[in-house]
Amino acid sequence: MRYLLIHQNFPGQYKHLFPALAKKPDNLVVGIGEEHLVRQRFNGAELPHNMKLIGYKSPHAAGEHTHPYLKGFEGNIRRGQQVTRVLLDLKKRGFYPDILLGHPGWGEMLFARDVFPKSKIISFCEFYYRGTGADVGFDPEFGSNLDDYCRIRVKNSTLTQALLDCDLGIAPTEWQKSVHPPEFHHKIAVVHDGIDTVQVAPNPEASFTLADGRVLTRRDQVVTFVNRNLEPYRGFHSFMRALPIMMAQNPHAQFVVVGGDDVSYGRKPPEGGYRKLYLKEVADKIDHARVHFTGKLPYHAYLSLLQISSAHLYLTYPFVLSWSMIEAMSAGCIVIGSNTTPVTEVIKDGRNGLLVDFFDHQGIAATITRAMSNPTKYHPLREQARLTAISQYDLQSVCLPKLIELIHS
Template structure:
């Protein structure tokens, strides 16, 4: 079978699926991307570049759409070259977020196209307008509707879609939801296990173990979409309630979602100006290598995860797989996975006091919450395990390509430790911690 993947940040959500398909006898796998620094065994990588950026004179509502067309054109040129050399895929698997998949069905009209349905933006009821302290301007409402154009076109053109969670699937137009399957990217629960003997050495030389009162908070970038203001305002309250608590803050100071502060500072600097913290007990670790992130989560007694109604982070599920007690925001993406008091704890996104009180309770009596940690891991193993998700993804591809009932693939039953680490490191910056 010939499989074509399209994602500007190779491997993105396809780091495991592409590897598995490339390991099957007789498969040819091509990956079209903007990245030129990553490789997957047995996968041919083809890079592209848009010919230019959107014009400054383009209407502001249309700049992202123009960018999508430019990305789509650049990918279409690659696909035409592939067609000329005789490579016609049996299936195309792609992410529409940057416009790359806009013209897939125009170049390969008879090839099934599996669209990644990560999130469909709306002007109300989701991330836009979520924070009541920031009224939504009409300009943003109008721009949001126009910005969904490329997503809608790819969704209409695709043969099937795949969303990582049911809530993310539900953000898409109802008329198209029947052709979207809910299948998560997968969490490697075989590798992500609790480790009672874990030791973490901090930049100041201090060493933390599972006997310490460690709180973790992780995001790709520290920003409001992932609850940074509420978390920062909760820090002094946690430290006051638990004099021995140590807090590990993991993430960069850029902007992944939403807007940057208007004064040019980072959101972290903005919050530190409002909420000074004791740097001997609160450690801002920046971006960590994937192994470092996992070590921090393994030593954590309470992991705080806050998010707008938006894309669910891999890091929350990873924390659960590692046996963390998650103190999560009572928002739709989190509620899909965490049931309060059964496999985690839910708090008001906007209440630093509730975040602090709940976190302090976990720190004070870890044995009282040990059952939640075990149930959290069981939840991920049962519904989000990597092997389970890959089987579901493969079954969907087989159905789309008419290959149901084929014998099981002869591929390694497990990923070697070296391969596992390589894949994890390659995909970490695509995760949405």
């Protein structure tokens, strides 16, 4: 079998599938991604003979005079053209994939069907934007208007084309499937990317070293908050506004905040980033010696932090569910999650975690305090959280086998 995997930030969601498909020596698996990202992630790594990586050059941005609604779409078309040149070269050299998988979000899949009309095309259905009922309009602090709704409709053009072209779509969660147009639901299967629950597991001997040299362990009270970037979409503003209350109620607790100052989702941050903005808002109400901003962490350090967590707070708009929440559950954390649809699909209040209102700073603080003040009482939640991760989201026993079976069905 011949497989082609396409992802701007390769391998992205195909991190585990890419090598799994190459386990059969007769298979040939080709991965395509943006050149500088492929180089950065693989750094000259030697791959087996039946795994190939190809990078394409970053496309030019949209033209200066392009209509604002169309700037993203034009950028996607330019990226699609770059990838098409790679596909045509592969075809010229005799490579024709039996199965082609790709993330359509950046336009890379726009013309794949035109180059390989006979391939089985499988699209990664991560999210389909909506004017109501999801992320847009959820947070009154960041209002929406007709201009936003019109822009979103055009933004979906690339995703709609992918749904029309694909033979099968794969969404990580039922809720992420649900935001796609109902007329395409028959095409979309639900399979999570998977969590390595063997690696991401409780470790009573774990420790985490702060920047000032202090070492935290399970014997300390540690509240953890983790995002790729600290931004409103992932509830950073709600966390910061709850922080003075949490600190007052838990005078011995340390608060460790992981994440960068860029933006992954939503509006660009003001000058200096959201961390600077919201830290300034609460600056005179918190004990700065007990809140630790780590920036982005190496994976092993991030995992150690989860393993010592006394209470892990995960907040999100109705949007894509983060891997980190399920990793926290797999590590045996008490997860306090926002009562938003992506979270409630996984966390059942009082059974495998606790739910809080995204905007209720008093409620967030009270729930964190409740979880930390009586750890024995909430130990069953830790156990059930891990059991949920293993039974529903384990990479090797659940998700990867189901994904491989699906793409060959």
